[in-house]
Amino acid sequence: MNREHRGPNEKLGALLGVAGISNAGLARRVNDLGAQRGLTLRYDKTSVARWVTKGMVPQGAAPHLIAAAIAGKLGRPVPLHEIGLADADPAPEVGLAFPRDVSEAVKSATDLWRLDLGGRRGPGGAGIWQTLAGSFAVSAYVTPASRWLITPADATVARDAPAPGMAHVGHTDVTKLREAAEDARRWDSKYGGGDWRSGMVPECLRVEAAPLLLGSYSDDVGRALFGATAELTRLAGWMAFDTGQQEAAQRYYIQALRLARAAADVPLGGYVLASMSLQATYRNFADEGVDLAQAALERNRGLATARTMSFFHLVEARAHAKAGEAAACGASLAAAEGLLERAREGDADPSWLGFYSYDRLAADAAECYRDLKIPRQVQRFTEQALARPTEEFVRSHGLRLVVSAVAELESGNLDACCAAGVKAVEVANRISSVRTTEYVRDLLHRLEPYNDEPRVLELRERARPLLAAPA
Template structure:
């Protein structure tokens, strides 16, 4: 259904011409984007003609899908007002702002938390746009910490927040990290993180607290929000992840926690790299590094260098990647047991460095290096990081295949499938899918056919 005509929508027509999209092309793109979000849309070139020539406004998610479709072609976000649809439901814009004011930042974050992203596919109408990270990153670089964040509320019903309240949030974050590593971002327990933000964290941020308690509170909520983004990223909900990451970075600024802000930027970098925006991934990782020089621990800086290496590898920059891996190794060697490393870095050790280095060399097409680092990464597998173990197995299988060892590739691939079947992770499934794609030239081989048959339940499972 569409709202009544308002006269020709010249803005939409102009932008379609600028993007070089025909009426039929836009209809197809909108239908495809809707299908990706579980929506059944049947727009055609006549529908688009009505939007342009008669100014009809499509209802539901369609205006945001139109903006997303045009934005994909132009390579930048397209706001609704630019296509003459500013009076559509503004909800899908929630979570993309990086307010300068602390009070506005609280509203921006809590507005996002109140929305059930998993249950509102119409809300997630905008596609991932790496350019949406530009303003948050630049504002954080210019001012990585707010002034006083104390909140004085006179209403007698307002909650007074103390350190014990913050401790509960930190415990929840620690539990969530363990769940995520062991069961994947799609495990049912992962839904407890958004619920914790809505039910527990939001009332605390709207309560009364001193500057000291407030900083700690903003830090804890930033950790939880980043975790919600990471879990969304792991399950393929890229739009939700992007919104959570932006709000996590803003909360980290309110916490005056520069290393945590760097960690959020590193998460943004990994997402950008994964989505094919390697240059932007390099920029985000380097932003984390530059702001944290002299502030973060050696182990923290090592991780940021490693994230930078991942982006360089995806961009095909072998020399820069090697330099970044070398810097990551050097920083990790400098780290000491008594260093004040943040709790959220508990996952990071040489095993993780070796695993990511293996992925770097996979992207650079150097299977011998992949094998060398994978052997180091898998020297001491642990049940605590099940998803990581599964990903390492897939990367190892790819290396063996590229080295001409089909039997070893299928054997390791079978082990990877056993692990993948125990977790809920869209990323892991994509890694498996990539391995099977690489095995297609050997499709008639019995070992490959058996592996493909074993993978069928995993690939058929709903995302």
């Protein structure tokens, strides 16, 4: 259904021209994006003509899908006001800003947290992230990364005279948030980002963290508070990333980086940038992935521990591998390994780095060589990564099994490939991770030339319930 708008929508018409999208092309893109969200839309070129020439405003999710369709072509975010649809009951376009002012940063973060659990629903009961999904644009990371590099810490974050009803914040309040973050990390690794417990992180941000940020606190307590909320916000982004909600993940990451800047926690800011890099690389923006990883490294030289710098180099290697840069990847892996060997038990490593060990380095090295199409090296590093499977990192174990299966297939070992694939499917069925499911789907795609083989048929049958489950 459409409603009247005053005059032609010149903004939409002009941007369609810039993007090189025809009326029929936009209608098709909007219908396709809607279908990905379970919506049945039947727009055509006449519908688009009405939007442009008569100023008709489509209702429901359509304005957001139009913005997402154009954003996908332009490679950057497209807010509703840029296409003349800002009054179309928009979802607040929050989370993409990186304010210079601390008070504005608090507002930007808390607005995002409220959006996630604010009860706004799209057509058919779809959550707001399902409406926005598909509008991820790696260019949205440019300003946050640049501002963080220029000024990685605010001068002061002390806050006086809170709003009525807001409490004075102490270190005990911060400790509770850090404990919540630690619990969330364990649940995420063991059960996946889509487990029902993962919803506790956005709720914690909205119900527990937001009132604290709006309270009063000294500079010392404030720094710790911003650090704890940055950790939780990054975790929310990581869980969204694991469940395929790339737009939500991007907004969480940007706010996590801004909060880390308020905390004056440069290593944590680097960790957020590393998370952004992994997302960019996963989305096939390898060059931007390299830039983000190198931003993490650059600001942390002489500040972060050897183990922390090792992880940042490992993330850099992942991006180089995706870009097909074998020499640069090898240099980054060597740097990561050398720094990890220098790490000592008594180093002041941050608590959020507890997952990182040689097993993780070997697992990511295997993925690097998978992208570089060197199966012998993939097998070598995967064997090391799988040598000590633990119940603590179930999702990681499943991903490693899929990488191992791909390496066996590329080496001509179909039996070993299917055996590893079966184990991977067993793990994937125990967790809620869209990313793990996509790894399995990719493996099955690679196995299509062998579809007549009984072992492959058995693997496909085992994977069928997993692939049929709703995301």
